[in-house]
Amino acid sequence: MSDKAFDASLDLLRRLNPKKISxxxxxxxxxxxxxxxxxxxxxxxxxxxxxxGKTGKSYLCCDYNRDGDSYRSPWSNQYYPTIDDEDQAPHPTAYLRTMEEFANDSFDIYRDLYYEGGESSVYFWDTEDEDVNQTGEIGFAGVVLLKKQIDPTNQGNGGCWDSIHVFEVIPENSGIATYKLTSTVILDLSTSQGMDMFLSGNLTRQNEKKLKYTSASSHVANIGSVIEDTESKLRNMLQEVYFDKTKSIIGDLRSIQTLNVKEDERLRQETLIKKLRQL
Incomplete structure (x- = not known):
């Protein structure tokens, strides 16, 4: 019964207004x-x-840095609001924490270059012991979060872009690792010019690559490369699925041309097609 209820809940969420998903x-x-x-x-x-609370920097919250109602900051490695059993809460190992700090600094630069603002956060955690290669290197997993908001007071237009990239790194032999990535983009656009309109939805894709690595920093560079490539593809898909399709629908519903002009164009197209078929 619980499995059926869970599947029904997911099915219901897919059919409800995506703007009110939370x-x-x-x-x-x-x-x-x-x-x-x-x-x-x-x-x-x-x-x-x-x-x-310690550094004053902003960070992003998701299920991967949550413990109860508190969320771990990637800048201080502490949970806020403060919890009593901080030592018992999930934290990365010292090795992963060092890599996590480097990744946060790196993706902060990525965010500034690609988004020109917004917020970014990176969280790492240990995986199961079976992800160990013959040289004793242990695999790990993590998530890269990116968020960019547009002030709704900006000429009546508002919007929000959320990127959630969950990855797993599985080291293999000869300095090669497999990078598995599941990326989700949540898009929300709205306008109040003349009438209230909004466009909301999400897109999820998976990617997997085998890349060479030499150190912890090269892991971060490889993760960044895979995410950069995936985000580029997702942006292009959103352009085709949402914007081009919406433009086509609006063009069919409302046109600045008169009906006579459109009818003449349609007749000319039919005549041209008939002549081409006769050749």
């Missing part, structure tokens, strides 16, 4: 509390921004 998810968790943990870990929602 509210709908919260209502489902209240309706079926026993499914709350599975739903929160399975459904991607727009990222929330929180401030680090």
């Amino acid at each position: 509210k709908n998810l919260l209502n489902l968790c209240r309706l079926e509390p026993e499914l709350a943990e599975d739903l929160l870990s399975s459904v991607d929602t727009p990222l929330k921004i929180q401030k680090c």
